[in-house]
Amino acid sequence: MLDINKAIESLNWDKEPRGLYEPIGYTLASGGKRLRPTLALTAAEVIMNGGLINGDVPEHVLPAALALEVFHNFTLLHDDVMDRAEVRRGRPTVHVKWDDNTAILSGDQMLIEAYKLLADVPADKLPKVLRWFNEMATAICEGQQYDVDFEHDAHVSIDDYMMMIEKKTSVLLAYAMKIGGYIAGGNESQLEALYQYGLHIGLAFQIQDDILDVYGDPKTFGKAIGGDIRCNKKTLLLLTALQTTDTESKAELLQWLIATGRDEEKVAAVTAIYTRLGVREQAESVMEQHTAAALAQLDKLPQNSATERLRELAEKLATRKS
Amino acid sequence: MLDINKAIESLNWDKEPRGLYEPIGYTLASGGKRLRPTLALTAAEVIMNGGLINGDVPEHVLPAALALEVFHNFTLLHDDVMDRAEVRRGRPTVHVKWDDNTAILSGDQMLIEAYKLLADVPADKLPKVLRWFNEMATAICEGQQYDVDFEHDAHVSIDDYMMMIEKKTSVLLAYAMKIGGYIAGGNESQLEALYQYGLHIGLAFQIQDDILDVYGDPKTFGKAIGGDIRCNKKTLLLLTALQTTDTESKAELLQWLIATGRDEEKVAAVTAIYTRLGVREQAESVMEQHTAAALAQLDKLPQNSATERLRELAEKLATRKS
Numbered sequence: 001m002l003d004i005n006k007a008i009e010s011l012n013w014d015k016e017p018r019g020l021y022e023p024i025g026y027t028l029a030s031g032g033k034r035l036r037p038t039l040a041l042t043a044a045e046v047i048m049n050g051g052l053i054n055g056d057v058p059e060h061v062l063p064a065a066l067a068l069e070v071f072h073n074f075t076l077l078h079d080d081v082m083d084r085a086e087v088r089r090g091r092p093t094v095h096v097k098w099d100d101n102t103a104i105l106s107g108d109q110m111l112i113e114a115y116k117l118l119a120d121v122p123a124d125k126l127p128k129v130l131r132w133f134n135e136m137a138t139a140i141c142e143g144q145q146y147d148v149d150f151e152h153d154a155h156v157s158i159d160d161y162m163m164m165i166e167k168k169t170s171v172l173l174a175y176a177m178k179i180g181g182y183i184a185g186g187n188e189s190q191l192e193a194l195y196q197y198g199l200h201i202g203l204a205f206q207i208q209d210d211i212l213d214v215y216g217d218p219k220t221f222g223k224a225i226g227g228d229i230r231c232n233k234k235t236l237l238l239l240t241a242l243q244t245t246d247t248e249s250k251a252e253l254l255q256w257l258i259a260t261g262r263d264e265e266k267v268a269a270v271t272a273i274y275t276r277l278g279v280r281e282q283a284e285s286v287m288e289q290h291t292a293a294a295l296a297q298l299d300k301l302p303q304n305s306a307t308e309r310l311r312e313l314a315e316k317l318a319t320r321k322s
Numbered sequence: 323m324l325d326i327n328k329a330i331e332s333l334n335w336d337k338e339p340r341g342l343y344e345p346i347g348y349t350l351a352s353g354g355k356r357l358r359p360t361l362a363l364t365a366a367e368v369i370m371n372g373g374l375i376n377g378d379v380p381e382h383v384l385p386a387a388l389a390l391e392v393f394h395n396f397t398l399l400h401d402d403v404m405d406r407a408e409v410r411r412g413r414p415t416v417h418v419k420w421d422d423n424t425a426i427l428s429g430d431q432m433l434i435e436a437y438k439l440l441a442d443v444p445a446d447k448l449p450k451v452l453r454w455f456n457e458m459a460t461a462i463c464e465g466q467q468y469d470v471d472f473e474h475d476a477h478v479s480i481d482d483y484m485m486m487i488e489k490k491t492s493v494l495l496a497y498a499m500k501i502g503g504y505i506a507g508g509n510e511s512q513l514e515a516l517y518q519y520g521l522h523i524g525l526a527f528q529i530q531d532d533i534l535d536v537y538g539d540p541k542t543f544g545k546a547i548g549g550d551i552r553c554n555k556k557t558l559l560l561l562t563a564l565q566t567t568d569t570e571s572k573a574e575l576l577q578w579l580i581a582t583g584r585d586e587e588k589v590a591a592v593t594a595i596y597t598r599l600g601v602r603e604q605a606e607s608v609m610e611q612h613t614a615a616a617l618a619q620l621d622k623l624p625q626n627s628a629t630e631r632l633r634e635l636a637e638k639l640a641t642r643k644s
Binding site: 020107 | 338341342400404426427430431433434437438440441445452453455456459463464466467468470471
């Protein structure tokens with residue numbers, strides 16, 4: 001398999017004006033799982049069905065894979081400005097290390113750089129890939145806007161929430177799979193299976209994130225437990241709890257949602273309500289359904305070592321602790 | 323000729339989530355000259371050499387023309403956030419009417435919308451158009467960064483300044499011409515002439531802007547005279563004045579650059595220095611050279627009513643009062 005980290009490192013950001021390109025290099029050098037390009041390359045490998053010695057994916061899948069990673073990092077850069085986040089992957093965010101204007105303009109350029117990479121997709125595949133990439137990018141901006149809107153909306157349903165995380169998180173994984181498979185020559189039903197796999201692991205991933213934020217081990221989770229509870233974030237757990245018919249627990253929960261200044265106590269109390277209502281088990285059940293749905297898609301695809309890695313990935317995401 | 327205003331109005335922004343799309347519709351409805359799409363369509367018409375009844379440009383040039391206009395308006399939206407500008411085309415800017423985060427996210431989506439329009443470029447022309455569009459977008463971000471850098475740089479040369487305005491303003495006009503001509507089937511030397519025409523009218527346009535900011539008629543210019551002088555903006559006029567061998571005038575000018583709080587007096591005094599040094603005439607001469615260079619490019623192209631309109635446009639830009 002192509003080394004995606006090496007490919008990312010080989011992108012050149014040592015260009016003028018430094019104020020524009022240095023923050024792009026800084027953002028891309030900060031690591032991360034490289035999940036999206038890995039999915040694109042692995043999807044291509046699945047389609048090529050082990051016909052390649054050592055499973056090597058041809059170079060022509062790489063530009064789209066890199067475009068997906070650059071795009072993903074662009075969204076993090078601009079999200080951090082909007083959320084006033086100060087730390088990302090253990091380092092100061094761009095708007096902290098430089099300033100807001102630098103983060104806005106370098107982010108814009110990073111989005112353009114994603115499209116520059118996309119321009120290297122084989123010409124016969126470019127029209128569809130560009131369309132799908134645009135649909136994916138649009139879904140993410142829409143998901144981000146819904147996430148903001150939901151903060152001030154008292155009537156968010158579980159369906160609303162699932163729609164939001166699908167757009168904000170899952171669609172990028174789904175299109176990474178589909179684009180990788182398409183460039184490798186996949187047929188329509190294969191592309192649909194790849195897309196659905198990405199969509200479902202994305203949903204499972206996000207729900208597991210919601211669960212770990214409450215029930216994770218502080219030693220392995222990497223950030224403070226209870227962050228979502230502190231800021232009343234409308235996660236699957238909170239929305240599920242609010243649906244309870246146990247009016248006493250619901251009243252207690254609503255009291256905590258308007259409480260201020262007693263953060264530690266609030267995290268403990270709300271967690272206790274969740275546990276009492278069986279909210280964790282319900283969320284885990286939804287997550288497991290999406291993991292199972294992702295795994296079922298893999299059965300429709302050629303079976304080879306790449307398919308096996310996708311199977312392991314879906315299972316790992318569902319049992320991860322951090 | 324296709325009605326570009328009607329085409330822009332027919333773009334649909336009445337979509338959910340409103341918080342994402344409403345600011346895009348608001349920005350595009352605020353008018354403006356529609357110069358860039360008009361250039362793209364006119365360039366196509368030049369190439370088609372009047373072979374079309376009534377000079378009608380086929381529909382297939384329209385998506386790229388619209389993409390250029392949407393992209394241009396995206397740059398205005400984000401520039402207004404970065405410059406803290408409160409008014410644009412007589413209306414509150416997006417970050418004032420909504421907020422900074424809305425302006426950032428809607429701007430991002432607007433950039434993506436430009437690429438969505440681009441995806442409708444005929445497939446055989448798409449690879450090159452996407453590459454050129456990316457080069458254009460990159461030049462504009464670089465130009466914006468240089469503009470910011472130059473504010474704090476005491477050693478900006480006239481060459482630096484010309485490079486900056488070329489990237490920030492002219493390259494978009496140049497690529498509008500080239501892309502329009504390419505989709506219409508222009509050959510390489512025609513595309514080069516179209517590109518150079520756009521580049522030179524862009525430079526002439528920006529220099530005329532610098533001149534009008536000092537010598538314009540407040541009644542027709544539309545904004546306060548002397549804005550560039552007040553904030554020590556490194557325009558062609560200031561950079562030309564600083565090159566003078568008249569050490570007394572130069573010392574006086576430098577004094578005014580560090581003066582604070584005497585704005586009206588400063589505008590009058592610096593204008594007087596410019597006039598004494600003949601800076602206006604020098605800038606006008608540079609502008610006229612670029613207008614002449616633009617006109618010379620037109621001689622290399624098919625001669626028809628569209629070419630004639632481009633000739634009139636170059637002359638109008640050079641003599642405009644607002």
